[in-house]
Amino acid sequence: QSYHVAVVGATGAVGQKMIQTLEAQNFPIDKISLLASERSAGKKVLFNGEEVEIKEALPEAFEGVDIALFSAGGSISKKLAPEAVKRGAVVVDNTSAYRMDPEVPLVVPEVNEEDIKEHNGIIANPNCSTIQMVAALEPIREAYGLKRVIVSTYQAVSGAGNAAADELKEQSQSFLNGDELNAEILPVKGDEKHYPIAFNALPQIDVFQDNGYTFEEMKMINETKKIMHLTELPVSATCVRLPFFTSHAESVYVEVEQEGASVGQIKELFQNAPGVVLEDDPETQTYPTPLSAEGKRDVFIGRIRQDLDQANGYHLWVVSDNLLKGAAWNSVQIAQSIIENNWLKK
Ligand code: A2P
Structure with a gap:
């Protein structure tokens, strides 16, 4: 099985590492949506050797997305993570927006992988330090x-x-x-x-x-x-x-x-x-x-x-x-755990 994955903040320091890590892991992807601000819309990036156009991160961009990795700042996550979840995606959020929300698991797989399965659509990636x-x-x-x-x-x-x-x-x-x-x-x-x-x-x-x-x-x-x-x-x-x-x-x-x-x-x-x-x-x-x-x-x-x-x-x-285990790699580990354990839906 393969998935439609979105990266929000795809042009940023962490987003770029997320893209590279998904490639390096051979993450099972049938479609990738690379999202950023209006300023970056239209730019082209290579993913697995193919050109992908950056799109503006708007609610409609999450139509059909299975897993969305967010790293575009807390206010973007507050605004758009619920829109992604509403459209059926599971969100792995690298910002501080939801980390202390009691409804949201905060996960480092080597420590508390099992907490992922309690998610209601959002799983938070902790602070890098x-x-x-x-x-x-x-x-x-x-x-x-x-x-x-x-x-x-x-x-x-x-x-x-x-x-x-x-x-x-x-x-x-x-x-x-x-x-x-x-x-x-x-x-x-x-x-x-x-x-x-x-x-x-x-x-x-x-x-x-x-x-x-x-x-x-x-x-x-x-x-x-x-x-x-x-x-x-x-x-x-x-x-x-x-x-x-x-x-x-x-x-x-x-x-x-x-x-x-x-x-x-x-x-x-x-x-x-x-x-x-x-x-x-x-x-x-x-x-x-x-x-x-x-x-x-x-x-x-x-x-x-x-x-x-x-x-x-x-x-x-x-x-x-800090950009790998502290951010992109930990997020991709969480995404891998979700698919390997069949935890997409609660
Ligand atoms: P953009 O490059 O279009 O500004 P960094 O952590 O390196 O500063 O990167 C921040 C990331 O968050 C970038 O990918 C940036 O996109 C994205 N971003 C910033 N503001 C917005 C916004 N309003 N909507 C969507 N993405 C945003």
């Missing part, structure tokens, strides 16, 4: 239980879209030429102030909330609890944008319920867990970096250390391509 963290936490939870998580992130500009990546390129050129840096997008398009990202570090990803945390930090906190079904788990996050293009890195501190595991035992968990790859050997200076993870689908883990004071505490360095 959350996905790679929970993929790393799940094997630890399974073996030893989780007591608390504290994370600091080092995030790539592509998480803010293609325009943010262009801004880093332009500012880097200007910096090296000794020219003034022009900041119009980061930290948050539409927020009041902008700061240069080139040769800098910005401790703001997404807008500030009333509690002083940013929305990105609150996404990591709330989404982790929902995905792992641990509503009481203490989680805290500090999210920082850095001047590189792809992959997010995270310093994760985790305290477990059952103390006594050696670093060797923690490493062994990652050697046997799905979707994660251990790259950890101080003797050979082996650890993952944003550049080494770029273009790969796995979540890479290194620098595993026992806390020096807290017997049940461990530190990890977790790196993954």
Whole structure:
């Protein structure tokens, strides 16, 4: 059997990776609809070697679509995901629009694949930084239980879209030429102030909330609890944008319920867990970096250390391509699970 698949936001940083991932997976597609804004309508893109014309994302575009992958921003998902569902499609939404909706499963297949089958038409793909963290936490939870998580992130500009990546390129050129840096997008398009990202570090990803945390930090906190079904788990996050293009890195501190595991035992968990790859050997200076993870689908883990004071505490360095496992690959995994398990209809 094959399916009519739509990609909404097909010209964007994530949408382009969705298209490539569907191709690479040989996803069973008999028709593909590539949708974006009016500005892109009429442009042609190659899919499996054939030219496909980009269409404007309008409600009628979802007629006959079986599976729609959305990554065109939260407001587009709010407006168009229900239109797609109304026409019989299942939506995998990569925006934050529905993630905390109790009716919508929020899924990282290595952690909670079974939640997909509870869907009412929409399944949410978590925030990129959350996905790679929970993929790393799940094997630890399974073996030893989780007591608390504290994370600091080092995030790539592509998480803010293609325009943010262009801004880093332009500012880097200007910096090296000794020219003034022009900041119009980061930290948050539409927020009041902008700061240069080139040769800098910005401790703001997404807008500030009333509690002083940013929305990105609150996404990591709330989404982790929902995905792992641990509503009481203490989680805290500090999210920082850095001047590189792809992959997010995270310093994760985790305290477990059952103390006594050696670093060797923690490493062994990652050697046997799905979707994660251990790259950890101080003797050979082996650890993952944003550049080494770029273009790969796995979540890479290194620098595993026992806390020096807290017997049940461990530190990890977790790196993954934010556009792949953090977005396109996780969405395509969800779509594959839907068809393989026959979960298109509830
Ligand atoms: P377009 O290229 O036509 O503007 P990114 O995350 O890289 O910024 O990409 C955002 C994606 O969302 C692009 O594919 C963009 O299409 C799409 N998009 C933005 N605004 C709209 C809109 N009003 N309707 C449909 N798609 C949109």
